[in-house]
Amino acid sequence: MRWAAPRLPYDSRFRPANVTAMNDDRAWVHTAIDALAREAARSADTHLLKINLPGFAGIDFYFKDEASHPTGSLKHRLARSLYLYALCNGRLRKGQPTVDASSGSTAIAEAWFARLLGLRFTAVMPAATAPAKIRAVEALGGACDLVEDPSQVHARAAWHAANGACHLDQFGLAERATDWRGNNNIAESILGQLEHEPHAQPAWIVCGAGTGGTSATIGRYLRYRRLPTQLCVAEPSGSAYVHGFRNRDARACASQPTLIEGIGRPRVEPCFLFDVVDAVIEVPDAASIAATWSLDELLARRYGGSSGTNFVACLELAAQMRARGERGSIVSLLCDRGERYAETLFDPDWLTAHRIDCKPWRAHLDDCVRSGTAPLPGPA
Ligand SMILES: *Cc1c(COP(=O)(O)O)cnc(C)c1O
Numbered sequence: 001m002r003w004a005a006p007r008l009p010y011d012s013r014f015r016p017a018n019v020t021a022m023n024d025d026r027a028w029v030h031t032a033i034d035a036l037a038r039e040a041a042r043s044a045d046t047h048l049l050k051i052n053l054p055g056f057a058g059i060d061f062y063f064k065d066e067a068s069h070p071t072g073s074l075k076h077r078l079a080r081s082l083y084l085y086a087l088c089n090g091r092l093r094k095g096q097p098t099v100d101a102s103s104g105s106t107a108i109a110e111a112w113f114a115r116l117l118g119l120r121f122t123a124v125m126p127a128a129t130a131p132a133k134i135r136a137v138e139a140l141g142g143a144c145d146l147v148e149d150p151s152q153v154h155a156r157a158a159w160h161a162a163n164g165a166c167h168l169d170q171f172g173l174a175e176r177a178t179d180w181r182g183n184n185n186i187a188e189s190i191l192g193q194l195e196h197e198p199h200a201q202p203a204w205i206v207c208g209a210g211t212g213g214t215s216a217t218i219g220r221y222l223r224y225r226r227l228p229t230q231l232c233v234a235e236p237s238g239s240a241y242v243h244g245f246r247n248r249d250a251r252a253c254a255s256q257p258t259l260i261e262g263i264g265r266p267r268v269e270p271c272f273l274f275d276v277v278d279a280v281i282e283v284p285d286a287a288s289i290a291a292t293w294s295l296d297e298l299l300a301r302r303y304g305g306s307s308g309t310n311f312v313a314c315l316e317l318a319a320q321m322r323a324r325g326e327r328g329s330i331v332s333l334l335c336d337r338g339e340r341y342a343e344t345l346f347d348p349d350w351l352t353a354h355r356i357d358c359k360p361w362r363a364h365l366d367d368c369v370r371s372g373t374a375p376l377p378g379p380a
Helices: 024-042 075-088 105-117 131-139 150-162 171-176 186-193 213-224 240-247 285-299 305-323 348-353 358-370
Strands: 048-051 059-065 098-101 121-126 144-149 204-207 230-236 278-282 328-334
Touching: 024 075, 024 105, 048 285, 059 186, 059 305, 075 105, 075 348, 098 150, 098 171, 105 121, 105 230, 105 328, 121 131, 121 150, 131 144, 131 328, 144 150, 144 171, 144 204, 171 213, 186 213, 204 213, 213 230, 213 278, 230 240, 230 285, 230 305, 240 278, 278 305, 285 305, 285 358
Parallel strands: 059 328, 098 121, 121 144, 204 230, 204 328, 230 278
Antiparallel strands: 048 059
16 A cells, blocks of 8 residues: 655745744654554564473463564664654754664664664674674664774763764663553553463563563553563673662673673663662573573573573572462573574683583583572572
C-alpha cells in the first residue's frame, strides 16, 4: 500500500505575513516519525522463554529473548526511542548526520534505523569492540570511528555533534527517551506476557546496566503498576554501578575492567537511577561467560556475555528463595546474540589470552542448577 506524506495543515497562500509556515523540515520530521511508527507496527514482540531447573522446584524462570529483534539486541527498542525522541524534540533535521558513542549493540541498531530514515550515522566505539559488531555497523551503511582509549568515546561523539551531527546520546537520554508508563516498553511487555502464568507477578526481575535505561524503565513501571516485584541489577564485579549503588555516589568509578560488553560501565552514567533498584549482584567475568554455555545447553542457542551475567544473578536469587522455602517466578533478559562474540568470548584462544578459565565455573554452575544451591562467590 502506498502511503501519503502528511499534508500541511494550511495552505501557504492564506498565511498571514507575520506567521511562518510549517517548513519542509517539519514535513520531513512527520515523514520520519511515520516511518518509525510503521516499523513498530511491522515488528512482533520478543519471546518470553520459560525454563525450569531441576534444583529449583517451585521456581519458574523466564527469559525475554531480546536477541530476536531485527538488529539482534535489546538496543533495537532503545534506538527506535532515541530517534523518535530526537525528532520530537526538533533536534534531528532532514539530511542531518547522526552520531553516538556505543560499545556496539546500540550502534548496530542506530545504523539500522538511520538506513530506514535515509540518514548518515557514525558510531564512536572503543577500538577493542568485537570485530563482528564493527562489521555489522558497516554492513548497514554506518561509519565506525574507533578510539583507542574507551574513556574518550563521549568526547569524540561530542566533537562530531559540534560539527553538525545530531548526537543521539544513548548514555545521556536512554532513561527519558523510553516511555516508562507503557507504550509497549520492555516492562509492560514482560508483565503482559506473564499474565496467565502461575506466578504472574514475579518475585524478581533481573537486568544489567549499560546506559541504565532498561533498569530505570523496569523500576519505574513496577511502581507505576503497584507491583511487589523487586528489581535486581546484575553487574560485572567492581563496575561503577556496583560502587555507585552502595553509596548512592554518582562520581563512582569501576575498580576493575570487564570483558562483558554492554554492561559494567567504567563510570556512573547519567541514566543510572539507583532509587528504583532493590539489589545489585556482582558476577565475575568467568562466571558470566561460563553461564552463556549453560544457557546454550538450556535454550539451544548462544547469547552474549551479559545474558550470562543475568543468569548467574537469577540462580543466586533463586537459591535464596529456595532456602527461605519460597515459590515464585524470576524474569530476566537475553540481551544479545552470541554469534557476535565468536572471535572473543567463544574463542578459547581469546579467553586464554585474557586469562579466563571458565572450566571450574562451568562445573560449578551445572552443580548449582542440579542442586538448587547459590553460585556465588564460587570457585576462586
Ligand atoms: C546495553 C546492553 C545492556 C544493558 O542495557 P541498558 O538498558 O543500556 O542498561 C545489556 N546487555 C547488552 C548486550 C547491551 O548491549
